[in-house]
Amino acid sequence: MRPTSEAAVAEMIARADGPLSIRGGGTRGFDALGTLLETGGLSGIPLYDPGSLTLVAQAGTPLAEIEAALEAEGQRLAFEPMDHRGLLGSTGVPTIGGVIAANISGPRRIQAGAARDFLLGVRFVDGLGRVVKNGGRVMKNVTGYDLVKLMAGSHGTLGVLTEVSLKVLPKPEAAACVRVKGLGDADAVTAMARALGSPFDVTGAAHMPAGMDGNPVTMIRIEGFEGSVAYRAGKLQAMFGGQDVTVESDSEQVAAGWHRVRDVEAMHGSGGDVWRVSVKPSDAPAFVDALRQRGAVKRVLYDWGGGLIWVETEPGDDIRPSGFKGHATLIRASADTRQRLARFHPEPAPVAALTRGVRQKFDPRGILNPGLMS
Known part of the structure; x- marks a missing residue:
């Protein structure tokens, strides 16, 4: 099913007599369970006011269309959503609804915030086919429950x-x-913490144990007015005096380098499973070292100053140890592994109970992407 209006979405859901698999642009490769409902027919930008820094888009609008409209006005999405197609070997077109539904947030999250932090309002259809509106078109919106987040x-x-x-x-x-x-992993995390704790407004901090030339490289990004960027880059370079430090100031080259981080390009086209792991940054090197001692690690990328780790492992290996203080999501794996291992990190019992209660309220029939997050 591919509805072209909100009313059609509501009617389809209300009449559904079984599970529905909700898909935006089809770039993230979720396994379909039940009837497929695609939102790509809901496309367009009904409102864009550059002066008030506000944009309203239908959920199926291609992300590229939104970015092009913003680029024409010298603006952008602050949360830097990644493109999963290279990592997953998928096709399709990333949509803004899919980005928001998964809260996709790239390297700039450490400075600007996540996708949810820039979400002013939503319209959606619940599991009974009811149209719900929450939020608005301004940041100061405090009426009722925050369904936007x-x-x-x-x-x-x-x-x-x-x-x-x-x-x-x-x-x-x-x-x-x-x-x-x-730098080794532990020293790199320390260096990124120093940069993020400095007054120089860092907008990206990542570490590749094996960069494009095969050697470790730690990347610190700064953005802003040209004079300010040059000043802060010099200060950061001096901060790491005694190390092998260079500064790239060509904006296109800088953007290309951070696209490689954002889209986890080091793991494109390889055969291993890929995990997205969130931990306390200071715990990241020890966590990766423990995996290496098990022989599980093929490739690693640290982002968010070490708070986000992308790990490629041998197929079929569950990297979530007992007592693990973090959150690990299986992003890429074979169909057999996806059947055997939960995609999302198991929730503690009290949190799981709250989750079930919320879903019961919004989808009492349990037909919207059933089993996806359990």
Whole structure:
């Protein structure tokens, strides 16, 4: 089913007599369970006001269309959503509804915030076919329950997004990337913590144990007015004096380097499972080292100053140990492994009970992406 209006979405859900698999652009490769309901027919930008930094888009609007509209006005989405197609070997077109439903947030999250932090309002259809509106088109919106934040990251299990309202930001004048070469994982996390704790407004901090030349590289990004960027880049370079440090100030080269981080390009086209792991940054090196001692690790990428780790492992290996203090999501794996291992990290019993209660309220029949997040 591919509805072209919110009313059609509501009718289809109300009449559904079995599970529905909700899909946006089809780029993230979820296994379909039941009848497929695609939101790609809900496309368009009914409102874009550059002066108020506000954009309203239907959920199936291609992300590229939104980014092109913003680029024409010198603006951008601050949360830097990744493109999963290279990592997953998938096709399709990323949509803004899919980005919000999964709360997809890239390297800039450590400075700007997540996708949910720029979500002003939503329209969606719940599991009974009722149209729900929450939020608005301004940041100061405190009326009623904050369903806006609830929908971000719900992966279509609470309702089918039909429209989103977003705050956007001006595109910076310049960008630079300070690269520190040769650091081990623990030293790299320490270096990123120093940069993030500095007054120099870092907008990206990542570490590749094996960069494009095969050697370790730690990347620190800064953005803003040209003079300010040059000053802060010099200060950061001096901060890491004694190390092998270079500064890339060509904006296109900087953007290309961070696209590689954002889209986890080091793991494109390889055969291992890929996990997305969130931990306390100071715990990240020890966690990866423990995996290496097991012989499980093929490739690693640290983002968010070490708070986000992308890990490629041998197929079929569950990296979530007992007592693990973090959150690990299986992003890429074979069909057999996806059947055997839960995609999302198991919730503690009290949290799981709350989750079931919320889903019961929004989808009492349990037909929206059933089993996806359990």
